[in-house]
Amino acid sequence: MLITGTVTLMLELFKYSFLQRAVVVGMFTGSALAILGIVVVMRRMAFFGSGLAHIAFGGIGLAVLLGISPFPVAVIFSVCAAVFLGYLRTQNVSEDTSIGILFSLSMALGVILLSLGKKGYGDLTSYLFGDILAIGKYEARVMIIVSMIGMVFMYLFHDHLAYFTMDEDYTKLMYPRMKFVYFVYLILLAVMIVLALKILGVILVSALFIIPAAAGLIVGGEYHRAFWIALAFVNVSIFAGIMLSYFLDIPTGPAIVVLEGGGFFSILFLKKK
Amino acid sequence: MQTCEYCLKIENLTVAYGKRVALENINLHLSKGEFHAVVGPNGGGKTTLVKAILGLIKPLSGNIMIFGKPQKEYLKENTIGYLPQTHSTNISRVPLKVIDVVLMGCMGYRGLTGYRKDVIKRVEKIMDMLEVLDRRNNLFDDLSGGLKQRVLIARALVSNPELLIMDEPTVGLDVKAQKDFYTLIKKLREQLNITIIMVSHDVGFVFEYADTVVCVNKRVHLHTKHKDELPKDFFNRLYGYDVKFVDHRHGDPDA
Structure with missing residues (x-):
């Protein structure tokens, strides 16, 4: 049944370009976010990442109001927010508190701006939960290229980021450019999160950079092994999620997240036994 | 070539965190x-003081020379x-192998795809000297406290x-x-014939093993070679209470 279903889906994939795109874009974006996410999980920045996604919603609202493409505005909005968060840290406001404030402020602003915009509330659901099947050719190209940049960056600097997480002072002493490398990492993370909103939306996107990374670290046990497990985990989840949503006619994003969450807890309980 | 007899010369160093002065007019x-x-x-x-020497903190004023060179020049x-x-x-957050932790000490030599063979060889030599080479594939966090310190010394060396x-x-x-x-x-x-600076709380051990002892509490209160040179009420003035020297040689027949 499963094998027949898989073969049928593969044949369908060749028939419908939107399904081909969904699988390819999902796997590229998911892979890049899974490996960027390992550093997020180790540095305990899950709230930061999730906060950036919600902050991007304000940018989407602004773009809809101005009648321009929402994702470039959302990217700029999130990158500026990341820099502003850094500034607030210097003003003795903790990162958690700043994100908590900007998170709700930007969401509220996004809803107000969307309601004032030409498209009104009609698009709200797609921004909140995403729609991988509705990704256009141009968006797909941008997402694949940025994902490849993210993966190459992680290939080159994964050791540096692990060292920086483990011992900031020592890493700065041994590698004075580390602050810049970390800054580039944060920018790439913000851009990838905003692009992935197309797949899972503001509410669910954190599943892409937290769950596979956490599963990789738990199963892998060792930092370098965690990357391969996270990559396998996210690609199987995305492919199976698209397949499941196609056959059961359920929303794709939530199907991916349910499979990831189910997979994570299964791994956790099996590991304990 | 001019040789320098000092490894470190600190002059009029003052460091502050905001309005709080942490070190004031240090000369050492x-x-x-x-x-x-x-x-x-x-x-x-x-x-x-350590972070200022390493250039990790920007001092308000003062001058640091390391082996006769200005600090910035030396660190470059x-x-x-x-x-x-x-x-x-945050050692426990990152599940790194022992060899990867030691390789942190060679970050500047990392190429695009990893470390060169000669770098790995040097790392293994130092690990062997510190008797941790057989643990190279163990997770660092699984080691005992003493072994962890050996690995971190290997990383530093x-x-x-x-x-x-x-x-x-x-x-x-x-x-x-x-x-x-x-x-x-x-x-x-x-x-290795290296100079060592060690911050410690353990006054007893320090006076047993160190060549010189520097007492710091915002300022340098004393820089001495022998505990006998200490004024009687010195530790009471420095710590606010008396410090007893504990003999650590108990149970050691060779001591």
């Missing part, structure tokens, strides 16, 4: 090739071996530093492990 000359210990109460500025061309306070790191700075390296170690640690440091000094 430390000789080459010796084991210098820095003691003082909590919050007295010992770690701040050389590395200082550094063993930070364990509790200031792989860049062939002339100066090794350790910030409270014996915290959390039992008496046996502390004694092993000091014996190891003594051996390393003889083999």
Whole structure:
């Protein structure tokens, strides 16, 4: 049944370009976010990442109001927010508190701006939960290229980021450019999160950079092994999620997240036994 | 070529965190090739002094010379071996193998695809010297406190530093492990001929093993070679209470 279903889906994939795109874009974006996410999980920045996604919603609202493409505005909005968060840290406001404030402020602003915009509330659901099947050719190209940049960056600097997480002072002493490398990492993370909103939306996107990374670290046990497990985990989840949503006619994003969450807890309980 | 007899010359160094002055007008000359210990109460500025020497904190004023060169110039061309306070790191968050932790000391030599063979060989040689090579594939976090310190010393030494700075390296170690640690440091000094600066709380051990002791509490209160040179009420003035020297040699028939 499963094998027949898989073969049928593969044949369908060749028939419908939107399904081909969904699988390819999902796997590229998911892979890049899974490996960027390992550093997020180790540095305990899950709230930061999730906060950036919600902050991007304000940018989407602004773009809809101005009648321009929402994702470039959302990217700029999130990158500026990341820099502003850094500034607030210097003003003795903790990162958690700043994100908590900007998170709700930007969401509220996004809803107000969307309601004032030409498209009104009609698009709200797609921004909140995403729609991988509705990704256009141009968006797909941008997402694949940025994902490849993210993966190459992680290939080159994964050791540096692990060292920086483990011992900031020592890493700065041994590698004075580390602050810049970390800054580039944060920018790439913000851009990838905003692009992935197309797949899972503001509410669910954190599943892409937290769950596979956490599963990789738990199963892998060792930092370098965690990357391969996270990559396998996210690609199987995305492919199976698209397949499941196609056959059961359920929303794709939530199907991916349910499979990831189910997979994570299964791994956790099996590991304990 | 001009030779320098000092490994470190600090003149009029003042460091502040916002309005709070952590170190005030520090003047210190430390000789080459010796084991210098820095003691003082909590919050007295010992770690701040270390971070200022390493260039991790920007001082308000003052001048630091390392082996006769201005600090910035020296740090551009050389590395200082550094063993930070364990509790200031997030070691348990990153599941790295022992070899990867030691390789941190060679970060500047990492190529695009990894480390060169000669770098790996040097790392293995230092690990062998510190008797941790057989643990290379173990997870660092699974090691005992004493072994972790050996690995971190290996990390500090792989860049062939002339100066090794350790910030409270014996915290959390039992008496046996502390004694092993000091014996190891003594051996390393003889083999590598390096200058060591160590921040410590353990006044007893420090006076037993170090060549000179620097007492810091916001300012340098004393820089001496022998505990007999200390004024009677010195520790009462420095810490606010009397400090007893504990003999650590109990149970050791060779001592």
